Amino acid sequence: MWHNQRRYFHTGQIAICLLYLYDDKWLLTTIKRITKEIDVVDDVGFEAEEIEEYRKYYGRLVLKYHNTKRGMGRTYESMMEELEVIEILSTAYDGDEFPGYENIRLSFSQLETIIRNKRSGWLDALRNQKAVYLITDTSNGKMYVGSATAQYGMLLQRWTNYIDNGHGGNIELKHLVDTKGFDYVKENFQYSVLENYNARMDDNYILGREKWWKDTLCTRQFGYNKN
Structure with a gap:
């Protein structure tokens, strides 16, 4: 706690x-x-x-x-x-029906429940989508902008990585987990989608949009983006 x-x-x-x-x-x-x-x-x-x-x-x-x-x-x-x-409830709550990409805003606990309990509607929606996504630290307002492309297994795989270890291999987030612990992420992180694309969209375009959002939200200067 x-x-x-x-x-x-x-x-x-x-x-x-x-x-x-x-x-x-x-x-x-x-x-x-x-x-x-x-x-x-x-x-x-x-x-x-x-x-x-x-x-x-x-x-x-x-x-x-x-x-x-x-x-x-x-x-x-x-x-x-x-x-x-x-x-x-007759069974444990496992999240609402998929609300559309523009309405995704999930706490760590909600995202973990969706993934661990294999909510088919959500998993199907995330599995084949590329995206630019946002992670927000609700305790201090700091943000991290990331992208999900074919190279990293699309949005579902990318977010599953965060559920597994809290940082997904990102340098600044890994440092945060190392210094404050995985529980900090579990209690404070929120996940949303800024832009989503189908599997045919060129990865380089998505990486360009990721950079645009980093610049727009100033996440290198004031957030958790390292590059």
């Missing part, structure tokens, strides 16, 4: 983790008991054990809650009257 200047948890407390879906809907992902506090800032600051008795609800319990504050940490007492259980 990530820790910044404000410490949300202390040893012995229970952490209920929710993933935002859409339209004020949240998915229960896990419930953990904090077992140890680690004296760090901007890093994984706690050790925790999953509470097994609630496992059957992980990925299945959907709640409704309207979040009006910027910070993501809450005490249960401050929001319990606003939480509404609206559904218990």
